[in-house]
Amino acid sequence: MTPNDNDRDHWLVRPRTITGLWIAFIVILALTVLGDFVFPPKGKFGVDGTISFYAWFGLVSCVALIIGPRLLGMILKRSDDYYGS
């Protein structure tokens, strides 16, 4: 076996590991939402005291922070030699 084959087989990048990581990730996500029932959130502004507020708020914020810059990038992006060098 060449070193290259070894690399390709690094346990962290094997499809099985990645599937396992996704499953673990989803379980942990679910646990954090269930955690709201154990430690009820103390909201200061109303909506932030509801179950799973931080989960959906984080998700929605990040989706907006991915799509928004992408749209802005259509106008503002230039090739990286735009200023020379």
Add this chain to the structure above:
Amino acid sequence: MEVELAASANGIAVPPGLVLIAAGLLLTAARGRVRHAIVLAAPLLVLALVWMVPDEPSVSFAYLSYDLTLLRSDPLARVFGTVFAFMAFAGGLFALKQDRRAEMAAAYVYAGAAIGVVYAGDLVSVFIFWEIMAVASTMVIWLAGEGARAAGQRYIIIHLFGGVVLMAGIAWHVAATGSVAFDLLTASPAKWLILAGFLLNVGAPPLSAWLPDAYPSSSWSGMVFLSAFTTKTAVYVLLRGFAGESILIWIGLYMVFYGIIYAILENDMRRILAYSIVNQVGFMLTGIGIGTEMALNGTASHAFVHILYKALLLMSAGSVLFMTGKSKCTDLGGLFRTMPVTTICGIIGALSISAFPLTSGFIAKSMIAEGAIGEHMALVWFLLTAASAGVFLHAGIKFPWFVFFQKDSGLRPPDPPWTMQAAMVVLSAACIGLGVLPGPLYAMLPFPVDFVPYTGPHVISQLQLLLFSGLAFFLMLGWLRRTETITLDFDWLWRRWPEIASRWMVGIELSPAALTDRAVERVRQVMDHKYGPAGTLGRTWPTGIMAFWATVLLGAILIFYYFRVGIRSAGS
């Protein structure tokens, strides 16, 4: 000039900043083991001094009828003095392998000047150290080599401009109030000028672009120093001079989102981290603008932990650059295989900046948001919370993912030399240590801390926010694919527009190279006209012309003589 060194009944009254500047100057000459000893011992000595100076103005002297105070220690100064000295130590350890030895000397003078600002009790001393910082940090940038020349020039021009604005503000303030004391300046008639001078150094809009332009052009070690001092010294002076100035809330929030958006669009790993500095400093400005004890404590502690985790992230990026010579995400990926220490330390830095529980960010950052709650600022709180999710997105996952994981770039560099690894391990330990045991940091803060980070709801809500942000990242990975691009910023106005405008208006090329060529050509023409073979002063003159001019000269003297004689005889 009368220097007054206070009796050191309570401690040793030596300005710590001056000690580090002196060490920096010594480093220009030191070689070998002596140099290593100075690099490692000087910051620790300075750290000890920070904790030994008494809490009162203790080194002062009169100059031009003003009382200048080089050493004014209090809890706020100590927080920043402590982290600056520690940072100089970690940065020095990391940079020991840097071949360009002058960089470390410049970096220590730069760090010393930053500590000088922190301990300055008057605006004149603040200004002097402020300008030393500008010059020394420019040296750090320029010492990276030819590639950093233009960015360094833009950097120094902007900072000298900021210095002029600051000086004008200080002069106005002193003329109007008769006092040079550096305390709260929100009532000063010159407050807007001074504020503008300070804000330029935090990377506030519209002049934010100098930071992601200049810092990433420095060397693999230079940026570690640069990330720590300029912006955080500016945060310190704003904390002391402009606490509660509400416009800072909105400037801060602009910077928070500017940093996230530009970092998300960026391809170069060190420019991602540079934008992230602007983002983080935006949080601190928001805290200063809120101005309550909770928010100011939040800002001070955020600055403290930020310096450590941002330096750690930049050490991790610097190690990658040092070992691979590459900095673009499109060229990197898969490095976790052969750089485990760098990867783990980079991830610890990334988790800390994202405020993951058990890291330093978690125990510090929430205090600013808590300050917004205390003042019933709902909009500010929602924006800060969304931005916290955005921090995880652009720095917490994006940086480690694209550099260490992502695709296999085929690069197989080992971890960097042991001194660089040691520096990363020291900072990783500090990030986790403070996250687990926040007590020592809380004890240092300027106000009593009324905040418990580890409560069930806080931990759960933070984990939800961050992990669902992570979910968004991995679900939308296709949208985040890196391209070999930069993103236009306000610096277009001085980097590109003059060239386009001049070509459009007068049809001449206004690039620096073209300008230089034209200037050289003009000088050559003038020289040729005067001194060339046919030039007025260079050519051989016929004897007749010489005789003619000699006759004219003698005739003029004769006429002048007659006039004199005439005047005399009229007088007698």
